[in-house]
Amino acid sequence: MQMRSHGFPCFVVEIIMAASEALRNQVAAKWQDSFNRLNRTGVGISGLMEFSKAWAVAAEFLRPRDLGAPPKDFNTHEIRSAFDVLMQCRMLPMLLESFVACLDMSICQRICGRNQHLITDDVTRFMTEYDASGDPDVIGRLVLRLADWYFAWAPGGELGQTISSAYIVNFQTHVFSVLPAAFAAGFKRLLAATLALFTEGATPGVPASVQDSRLWPSFELLGLADRYESLIASVCYEHIETHVLETCAGKWDEPMLSRLREWMAEKVVPWMLLPYARGAKTAEEARTMLQGVGSRFDFHVCKTLCDLRTKEMFDIVIDYPDSTHALHDLKECLQRVDQRTQLVRALRKSNKKRLLHPGADTKDILTQYVSLIRCLRVIDPPGVLLFKVADPIRRYLRDRPDTIRCIVASLVVDGESGDSLVDDDEPIQPLQSAQVDDYTDPNWEPEPIDAGPDFRANKPSDVVSTLVSIYDSKDLFVKELQVLLAQRLLAVTDGNYEKERRNLEILKIRFGEAPLQVCEVMLKDMTDSKRIDQHVQSQSSSVMHPTIISRHFWPKFQSSKIQMPGQLHEIQEAYAREFMTFKPDKKLRWLSHLGSIRLEIELQDRTVGADVPPLEAAFIELFSEQDVWTLNDLIARVGTVERSAALKALLAWVDRGVLREETEDVDMQRFRLLERVPEDAGAGPVGITTAGSRTALAEEEPAVLTVQQQQAEQMKVYWKFIEGMLTNLGGLPIDRIQTMLKFAQGYDRTVDQLGAFMDAARREGLVSVKDGIWRLNR
Template identity: 65%
Template sequence: MATDALRAQVAAKWQESFNRLNRSEPGITGLMSFSEAWNIAIEALRPKDLSISPTDTTSSLQRWNAVKPSKQQVRNAFALVNQCRKLPHLLEVFLEEMRKKQPLITREVIMYMESYESTNDVQIVTKLIGRLVEWYEAWMPNPELGLGPIPTTTYTASFHTFLFSILPPTFSAGFKALVETTIRSPPHTFSHLWPIFESLGLIDRYETLIASVGYEFIEAHVKETCQQRWGQPLLPQLRTWMADTVVPWMLSPYARGAKNVDEAKVMMQGVGSRFDFHMHKTLCDLRTSEIFGIIVDYPDSTGALQDLKECMNRVDQRSDLVHALRQTNKRRLLHPGADTKDILAQYVSTIKCLRVIDPPGVLLYKVADPIRRYLRERPDTIRCIVASLVGDGESGDSLVDDNEPIQPLQQPDVENYTDPEWNPEPIDAGPDFRANKPSDVISTLVSIYDSKDLFIKELQVLLAQRLLAVTDGNYDRERRNVEILKIRFGEPALQVCEVMLKDMDDSRRTDQHVQSQKTSDMHPTIISRHFWPTLETSDLKMPGQFKALQERYAKEYSVFKPDKYLKWLPNLGRVHLELELEDRTVDADVPPLEAAFIELFSEKDVWAVDDLMSKVGTVPRSAALKALGTWVDLHVLTEDSEGVFRLLNVTEDTGARAPVPRPGAEEELPSIMSVQQQQAEQMKVYWKFVEGMLTNLGALSLDRIQTMLKIAPGYDRTIEQLAGFMEAARREGHVSVKDGMWKLAR
């Protein structure tokens, strides 16, 4: 039961409300005035059905039109309702009426979107948005009624909430297509749409989508205008395009309401920075994906490198560039199908390109490490580098730039903290960055290996081959190469090369003296055995007149230098022959083995391969067949049956006879054992030591084997050379390795 006090309180509240609504007028006159004002306000705010045709009216609408109040009466009605503090209740009734009429809008949205989904016509989306703004403006409380901003704000929020709840998922795609048309057209063409978008809340709702349109537009333009165009920097052109095309479009969605240029700049500062960043990022991504081709095309791709350097400073995608280049190198470069010379050329271009992008060399250090490790494992890497050093780049792809000054090999930089120009390491530098800081290209290539001694020995091998291949006695080119190499490696390292050059001069003078005493058709090259690389030997014995020539020359030489004797290497050199046959004369310049075989055919016309081989000493059967094939190809011999050859004193019709393939016409350099071959031969001497260790002590680590081998007489190999030797032994099945422990194979 309610208490008397509660009853009194409720009665007082009712009396207070009645007085406020009646406004203390006699009777209920004021209450009747409020009721009339309330009805007028309700009718003024009632949402209208825009889908009703002009001829379709209802009785309530007829009554409203019949007694339609004037604007002043409507304003007075709203003022009375507000005076009675019933405006919030009136707004609630209005929002409820709007909620009841919302199916009218929903029906039209469904109709338009079904049409768009079937046609993908962006004009339908434009019509839908125009229709929605008609509903929005028709239902909005008239600001002339003096209601203040709260009803308008509340209505807008409610309308937007309802609108976004009924728009289907496909609307975002249609709206995006519509925004795309605005950015691809002149700015004034669709300028009227942006105020509509703002009134419906579409700009705030789809802010990310609108930005994505700008991003995609920038991406498409960058790829279209910059892809595979590396010759000139394109960033200035892109910035001009951004200012002329993208910025005017950005004014409508991002600088709406700006009263002057300064306000527009302030409003677009954040989004403009993001768009500019995206332009740089897109170009950086494009150049990163093209970096392998850019390096291949260097120096014609310098413009792209300059753009990439500037983009890197803006977006900092250094790690992405390193990852992309390492992956591309692994897929396209560091595999058995790539020629070592091509790998070295790409490495040199990589050095030059990454120095443009990153002068401190951090990127180069990270990218070059896999290339250097792979080149270190290739057996012909040293030879390719050395061939370039001595100017053996007749093909035009030399690793050495003729415009670069010749300078000594540079040693790794030593940290000098007292240098006033000292700078700390870059933040992304590796722990060994200072020790491997890049210098000139040649020093970088030589630093692939721990010691330059390998290069010196390979230089000696290559110089020996080139000297022995000279037939005109002109060694000026080789002398020039040695002088250049002295600058790079120092004079002490090239002393052996100086001896080889001196040997060639002494050999020519010796031959001139011998020829002056007794003329001979033989002109041998006489070298010092202890100062030349190991020459490949064979058991070839020259028959007939060649043997006689050797003996006569050796006799004259011993007269000239009685304290020395000649040891012939008949497998080396060239022999110029003039063959006199019954119907023709054949001139040929051939290796000694071919000359030895054709000399034997002067004894008889038919020989079997085995018989020929027995006459010239121990030679491989494949080499013998190749030598005979040379004469078959010259139509001097013919193969009557397998392994049986006959001299053609008279030319036969050989049109139907398939000639034996002859060797290439280019002359090969004299056979000299490479540095790797020499080291392998020398390491075989120590195999017995290794075999004894593994037999007596069981599995051993590489470090333990190296330590024990140092006791062996004359052992001076590095642990890397030992590792290569053990790996070769593993491939041949002599040893096996597991977890770094080597043991004899069972």
């Protein structure tokens, strides 16, 4: 208020006139005081005059003007003395204020009709150009231009800190106010261009302004560096992201994280020095300034890589072990970035989508599961991740009918096929089962913090144990193993089953001696058979080399009773007799439908040799009795044999060109022996037209019943009980049936199995179910 009154004496006088006497005196004193200050020691009002001249000079000196206008010629001495005068009059703050007002106008508004709003004009021009071209260079030039304005208008440093800082604040404020919203985007692109310059080196396309060394100081001058700090960071983040995606996607066979960090140190850090280590005098200082921000960016590198690898995880697992390096990278990233839950979620999702569906082979699922075990063991040795990811897979596998068979088949290393799930270099060890915590262990460690309630730290760790532990009991495996071994042993014709013995020894280590005792007996049967055969052959040589098995130690065979005709029967009898003399207390019962026979058939014009199943041999033997047989007669002669199987056997001979099908109608299929190749057969095999396509229809059935078939057989026994209880008690819920069946000796089915069986019975129309109550259909 006081200051203002000095500037406007007339106004003050008016007030004085209106005021009271006391006030008038007071104002008069003040007025005198002010006058003295401005006039100083000057005579009359010469001091005042001097002051007003100095004011004019200083104001003119400070007035912002167009960059294009010719610089006014200032006498530095004159200006200095003018400022001195103002200083003595304590009028510098006033000058500053008027300067600022002037600045405001020159930037934003019209002044006195002649000074156009200079900067606004420039900004508008540049931004229009940028909007049209989208070239960051324009923004670069705009920034440089603004810097020019800044320098042109800056009051000299000699005016003291107050003026220059007030100038800076005002200049920046006004510049920011005129910059349009689009500037931020443009500025971002400009920054990106500068960063690209650092990381990719100078290319011909880089605009000049971007390479201008004045650019960053200009940012600093204009306060852009502070104002757009978050923008700068996001430019860097985005650059890191693109770089990581470009260089690392799909590259799993080399360590990428260390390479990324090198890239950061070599390329990005020099750039980061510009915004983040402004004003650092020494390298040491710069380093401390960069520390915080540097670790933020390093974190971002890890996070980006982690996200990428998480997304790729399923394929990384597929590629294992080629993708080991990617796994190690991921492990390191996960230590820095806590994204374990994301990894688990992503993996579970992709597993569900890509693995656990009916279209996937059980073997593939198992292979993937095993890879997964190995991969996650690299990333997370305690196995928490594995536990979380594996759970759905294990549950799914448990529901698949052929899982056990697949696991067992892969356990029995096949030498040639080499697609076993288990690595050869993994030591063979006994199956481990989960143990309770050992509380006396001095090295005990608590479970990891993100472990679920079901998690057990000392879970079995080797692959086979993990696979076997999918199921609650390993009995199922032993049974399946028995079936598999039986199939393999019966297929051995050359007496070389060393491979099976070796497998069994390995499996014994895993499953223990006792459960595999049965398999041991099977192998012993093989050796015994060989020995007995040697003895029998030495007594009377025979073409027959049987495998004699101990019935109760082998899986159940497909029951089929075929009678071997003619000379085949004689061979059997002769061998059985010889066996009886060797072992008088035993006799042989032939499983005629199993095994294989090598035949040589001499026909009139040719000789046919073949290894055939017994049924085929039996049929062709019958053809030596007469040349034409109907299918029904043939079946009647060999005993109980399924029509489809019989047809298949006959068609096999048709394929070999030995028989010909002569069919008038479906019920009376007749086959004729071809002693001579008929003339019309041409070059191709006989009868291929009708028979060839049909042979493919009948699927080769394995001789040994699978575990499931065996269980179904056994279940039939219990049907009698179920039928009985449903008759006596009416409808029963499944739980009651299960409880009552448990009284039966040897009943070991679960409710689920019983449910499946009852369902099958329902399909056959034996029972019906309503509201969970089962009833007999009558």
